[in-house]
Amino acid sequence: MSGNVVPLSSITRSMPVPPAGGCASSSCGAPSDRGDVPEQVWERIKDHPCFSEEAHHYFARMHVAVAPACNIQCNYCNRKYDCANESRPGVTSERLTPEQAARKVMAVAAKVPQLSVLGIAGPGDSLFDWRRTFETFRLVAAQMPDLKFCISTNGLALPDHVDELAQYNIDHVTITINAVDPEIATKIYPWIYFNGRRYTGIEAARILLDRQMEGLERLTAKGVLVKINSVLIPGINDRHLIEVNKAIKARGAFLHNVMPLISDPSHGTRFGLDGQRGPTAAEVKAVQDSLGGGAHLMRHCRQCRADAVGMLGEDLSRDFTLDKIPEAPVVDPEPRRVYREVVARERADRARAVAAATAGLAQTAPTAAPARLVAVCTKGGGRINQHFGHAREFHVFEVDSSGVRFSGLRKADNYCLGGEGDDERMPTILAALEGIETVFVSKIGRCPRDDLAKAGIEAVDTHPFEYIESAVAAWYAERFGVQIEAASIA
Template identity: 60%
Template sequence: MDAPTQQEASSIGNEIGEITQLNAVQMVCGRSSGGGTTGCGSPAGRGDIPAETWEKVKNHPCYSEQAHHHYARMHVGVAPACNIQCNYCNRKYDCTNESRPGVVSERLTPEQAARKVMAVASTIPQLTVVGIAGPGDPLANPEKTFKTFELIHEVAPDLKLCLSTNGLVLPDHIDTIKKLNVDHVTITINMVDPEIGAKIYPWIFYRHKRYTGIQAAKILNDRQLQGVEMLAKHGILCKINSVMIPGINDQHLIEVNKAVKWRGAFLHNIVPLISSPEHGTAFGLSGQRGPTPGEMKALQDSCEGEMHMMRHCRQCRADAVGLLGEDRSAEFTTEKIIQMDVKYDVESRKSYQSSIAVERSGKTIAERADLTKCADNDSDIKVLVAVATKGSGLINEHFGHAKEFQVYELSTGGVKFVGHRPVDVYCQGGYAEERNLGTIIRSINDCHAVFIAKIGGCPRAELIGAGVEPVDLYAYEPIDKSTSAWFEAYLDRVNSGAIKHIEHGDPAI
């Protein structure tokens, strides 16, 4: 995509201003469905998002489901120490082959981090956000964290700054966070009942003393909730991350959802427990299972009537770079950055991002009519579909090259994003990995269709045999528009008796 000229860029505000106001909720946060909120928007109407909040979330890939198709983020790993121990965490500082929080390939100094940010932002003009998420806790390393933010603001003032924390010492640093213009803070809150918390956190280290058990969990939770209230008071957007742990806090997260909403949190992100034994976490070694996709969706659906839900999280590494769902960190190692000729041009970056805004606005207008076509149908049928995409909100990935599938729920109420399914790649180096095909199909066998840009004969036949329709009719077309058109045709086939609608079960993990 070519960036607009300076004259074109100067007129962009007039071109899309009306569109932005009319579609703020849809573009930022998804559509309301069933009386609940599917994303970080509001069911109350397009005027319900204040202009100041809109500016903070419109191009933030973590706070906006729509934005994550178009804008990139990066994390810088400058915070190695942590002040609590979680049974689902095992930090690693030189790891390249694990994609999960708490893992980095390199630990950086604040100066190295600022240099890396300039290099990445110069190469990836759609980068809009820089966050510090570890590999430990940023606020357990306050000097390194805040020095990094200061340096980044000096060299790249157009970037949004983010912070992720367990919240134990968050209340002590609110003033500094506000002073440094950190507008987005994520707190991981897994419980509001210390007895449940004692099963998740073996210990905390608070004010030079180690606490364990219920006492540790109570201190942690009190501080977390205090931090949520203080962030809201200071106008800082707060996202809550919660790890769903079956049999421990799964249903309890409904109470967490209510507690953080009442205290002013903006967005709730429930993520599945990662518990592979090879990661060396306490839960992984004890055999604690993670939730199934069906269990995840049911819990998220239960909470979305209470507050805005995030469903597009990728549980990123602490040094992730690029669009959500991709990791380009290997392109920006310290060794490679030293050799790069970095030229940071704020104006060219703004121009490029303006062109993205124009493209998004045009797609939104084009899709509005298509998304209302099913509204006249009184069917209560809902189906899940999987989509292979490389980003930009398009169906633009080959089935065999997909590393994940994005899953959407289709109904006469519209298109709702419900999550993503990581899979093993089917085509490796030009050869098909037949052993992977079965696991891929099992991971999406709750879906009625899979949308792809291209697919081979063998996987096509296997998908059809499993009851999943491969759809390549809409290659390189917008996801919402294409899935809506397919669903309209699907309902017509059901109503005419050409096919029978059959409910699909929970997929394999």
């Protein structure tokens, strides 16, 4: 199998062990996205790759497509089945029964020790198809009690199932809320199906928004961690998302994830066919930046398929179709236990490196030095560990005298195909790097380096396998005439 399905020995060899006497858990040093999160909340999110930016470097999620029916229509959604070529919500290659889903979870857990979360995100709505959703969680919980469970929902049916969510230990919930103004919502949702009938227009919008707010309030009252997804649609809700952020924060939402509209006409969505454009990376960042002081922001979302498997940014679902997995998979818990021990040591080591880099910048970098956006090629682990030609996305960080902060993701085509560079892909890559002057890579060929240089982009390959924050801090300090020692791989 490909991607992140690798022997545990390979994983452990790639992670350095901190010196004797060092921390063995993240509690010894604040991870990069711990911030002001209370300890009891951090314990709930530290292994969840969607609720913690730091966790997505180490842990994998999987979605099982057991909920095909939906109770609303969104102008940005077109659910597709038996589809292996599109990477977006609402798409799956297989629709599963709860029994098939439980079998698939066991098969993945047996091969992917990083797996920490099972989510149900459709391809319809997880709570409109609630019987399939809860039966899947019941079957999996009996075999894999260490997995975290979460769902994604549009919120229309949510108030009817809040108590059941607690019963099944589902304490991470994502609600898609694109508006709090019914007039704006009418431009996004053509209809809803509620209590046995179809509603349209302003009446549909009011029902949906009221149910979403009720569900959010009831979940947070029970202590459930709630993430809100909002699709940024230029000209429709881009300016309005500030009001959405205020409303969800007031009701206790933990995270707000502002995602770009995907509007390729080939996907067959109403927005795509009507020519509604998606936002640029700069527009997404501007909206996210405008939400500072509101609910915590998620900036590392990949807008996953309904059958996604593996680390965020890499989908192994094709390796785990029903025809490729055993009838009765057996999970050995030892590799999963060992992997978590290794990750705990790695996180503590990285926390120290990040703290040192931040302290060094604060002490030596000029406060007037300009902030810079840099892109990083990484396969995970918080390190610069990917060849430029293999990168299908770039992690963007902002650096100034106060530290190095994760800013967002830029998707692109990988430059190399079958070991050879494809010059026709470079325009797409350069478009993804708009506004970026420096790219950190573990390695890069001469031709793409030259192409980047012609576009005014510097390729830095002098920090392979170093932690991202410490390497970027060292580069920034050197650029502005100060010295910070980067933490390299042990």
